[in-house]
Amino acid sequence: MIGALARTLAALRNFGNSNFATLMGLLVVAVAVVLTIQHVLQHGASYFFQILTIGIADGSIYALIALGYTMVYGIIELINFAHGDVFTLGAFVSLALFPLFGVKEGTSGLGYVIPLLAIAIITMGLVGMVNVAIERVAYRPLRHAPRLAPLITAIGMSSILEGAMYLWRGPYRLHYPDLLPATRLNINGVSIGVKDLIVLTLAIALAIAFTLFTNLSTLGKAMRATAQDRDAAQLMGIDINRTIAATFFIGAVLAGAGGIIYGLYINNVTFDLGFISGLIAFTAAVFGGIGNIPGAAIGGLLIGVIAAFNNGYFDSAWTEIVIFGILIATLVFRPTGLLGMRVPEK
């Protein structure tokens, strides 16, 4: 009896890395692709491109959040649960700044671009400083504590941030000014929203700028060195605390920008928005290979597109199940994500 049980368990255990399992996994993917193509053909090309642009625009926002997750994880191996709420904070802070700069809904033309830019810079700076403060207060003192201690303080910080926004604006769904043009381009009978194009251009430009920054600047080099081996980096004269603080700052800047872009795109925000967005962005980071910067961006885009396809062609009640199912499947079949490298265990 116990022998049979052990054999079954062993078979199950080996299932993950057997060729048969890989084949099954590919089969499931193939069936999903075929079903999607069938639905796509039914609904026509125009609908397809509409869904695709929504997916890429959503996905680019997820990518901005996922970058912060993946950087923080790469450098101190912490799942920063407060990161999703930093994203919401970006939306809330910018929302409060709009009246100060006289930006009102219905303002048209290029005149509002400069105040909007100023609002974005102030928001990103403020949110960055908040994230640095969180790191200083809640994570740095616990750097040598048991692994779970900073995880719990991260959850605590997430609760504090949500609580602060709740106290500030209450539990209501807040309207975010709709400033982006609502016009649609018509290319060969395919209608694409200008709004979607602006959102995805902004987000992708930020993600690329950030990737270039980590690859080319001295600080980026210090960040990568710290992520690889903190002690060795310190021996090479890198100020670890400063580098980690800078990582949190940049991660929050991207999340804050994501918050503004989200607000402009979706036009409403609630205080607990960061929770599920954070989880989905985190999934994107894992999907792309956690700790891997281009991986997070590509993972974000893919998750956004998959979610949009599921919402558009299938049942939106199952979207999150599909996303988290992909998360589990990725980890079972390819634990290091799409772009992650296999690292030998120490």
Added chain:
Amino acid sequence: MTRLRQLIRDNRSNPNAIAYAVMAIAAVSFPAIAQFATGGNADYLVSLAADGGVFVLLAIGLNVVVGFAGLLDLGYAAFFAIGSYTYGMLASEQLISSPIHHALHVPFWIALVLGTFIAAGAGALLGAPTLRLRGDYLAIVTLGFGEIVPRFFRNMKDWTSGVNGISALDVPTLPFWITGPWANTQLAIEQNFRFVSFNATAWYVLIIILIVASVIGVNNLYGSRLGRAWMAVREDETAAAAMGVNTVNTKLLAFAIGASFSGFAGAFYGAKLSLVSPDSFGFIVSITILSMVVLGGMGNIPGAMVGAILLYWVLYKFLPDAPQQVSALADNLGFHSLNVVTPDWPGIAEFVSRLKFILFGLILVSIMLLRPQGLLPSRLRSQELQRGVHDESAVVTS
């Protein structure tokens, strides 16, 4: 008597023994004291304590996974949901409206065992392909699983009534039951006893019995060969494997045994509440249970229990009561203006109730900063933290 005195002398400075003793005395005397203190209106408090007992069970179970075997589980509420839904479907009219058109009324005691095994089976099924993953990857898989399960139950409308959940669950029955002054009635023996929802004391006694049985069981596991294998895997998986520990089976057993506790906790929870709804098992529940274990002291059974009791009290008694208390306090101190609602000021009670997220977060952060090892850490773990070394003698004696 001399043996008792000897026992007390031996354990006088053992925090675990003291914690067990205090909890045992408190558990036995709580209903009577509560009834006495409130003049016989303590049913609400006793019922709340019985609900809190569910979280104590969950913390004991998660402590096996996280504390003993060192596997971070961020989706523990999924197994809790599986246990609750198992009971909800097996012991109500629910299945009449499902595609099989036939209601099962499995007795509570059998459903309790079934729920335990089904949750353990789900733990083994999830664990088998994923336990090869190390550390945080496993945590992420459990997080995903914890997000999927409640949504799955919500979407399977034909079987589970979707968002409405399953209601009117069967209650446990017993051939007889003893009632007395502790439950605010005369001392008597009731025949054919049913656990009706307003009999808070009966539920309280039942959960205390379940907790005591679980503590005895887990304590034995902790000292067993399997328990030592768990510690070995937690401390150094490679070294444990080199010493001949079958690491994957060891982890799988930790996962399944941990899940089984939430299985029967779930059955109890469903039966007591008489409602199983997909909203009761979200990520926040997993996180709360994890916080209980970590706050109390990972790897230490009384620690996890203390953490669970404390955090449950904060979340379900202290924070909900705080607005009225503060409002009354403001009145008593003469600050009546604080209770006046104006467009700019929602009133002190509403203000305090909006503070609940911040207060919860502050409690988590400050306890972790002040005591990263938890309130009542295991001796082995606290020694590691203080000296940064593994003390061999501690392994043998703890």
